[in-house]
Structures are given as structure tokens and as C-alpha cells.
Amino acid sequence: MKCPKCGQENPETVQFCRRCHAPLRITCPACQHAQARGEKCEACGVDFAKYAMILGLQMKTQATQERERVRSRGAVIKQILLLPITGGFSLLKFIRDRLRGE
Numbered sequence: 001m002k003c004p005k006c007g008q009e010n011p012e013t014v015q016f017c018r019r020c021h022a023p024l025r026i027t028c029p030a031c032q033h034a035q036a037r038g039e040k041c042e043a044c045g046v047d048f049a050k051y052a053m054i055l056g057l058q059m060k061t062q063a064t065q066e067r068e069r070v071r072s073r074g075a076v077i078k079q080i081l082l083l084p085i086t087g088g089f090s091l092l093k094f095i096r097d098r099l100r101g102e
């Protein structure tokens, strides 16, 4: 198999070029089927470009979800931290109002 990058002749069994280490085979991310080249998996028909895009989208969604989770957790922590302050103020106000009323 000729390396598409440097033209080095390689045995059919190797997965990377012996000279420049460029990948000579593409491994399908869905079914792990290895093939020489192409945009589509010969075994399961997965479109490599589309698959990579879907994976990228999934990772992006996960990252967004993680951010949202951290943000909402931060809001809860903020509420807890503010609770003694707001609670203390309203308590003071309550006592003051009670004292004034009597």
C-alpha cells in the first residue's frame, strides 16, 4: 500500500506509514472496521464526516449541559450564602416592626 502522504510503499498489514506515520487505514468510529480510505465505512455505511460532526455536536451539548449545571449550582450556593444576610435583615425588620407596633 502506497502512503498517500509521502509515497512510501508499505505492507498491507500496517496501519500507519513506516516512514511518516501517516494513517494508512481509517478505523470506523462506529463499528471499528478498518479500511484503506474513503468517506464511508464499508462495513456499516457510516459517513465519517457526518459521524465526526455528530460526535462534535454531542460533545458540545455535553459541555453546555455541564456549564448549565455548574451555573445553577453556583446560583444555589449564592442563595445559601445570601440567606443569612437576607434572612437576618428580614428578621431585624420583623423585630423592629414588632417593637414599633407595641
Ligand SMILES: [Zn+2]
Binding pocket: 003, 004, 005, 006, 007, 008, 017, 018, 019, 020, 021, 022
Ligand atoms: Zn508516509
Ligand SMILES: [Zn+2]
Binding pocket: 028, 029, 030, 031, 032, 033, 041, 042, 043, 044, 045, 046
Ligand atoms: Zn463502520
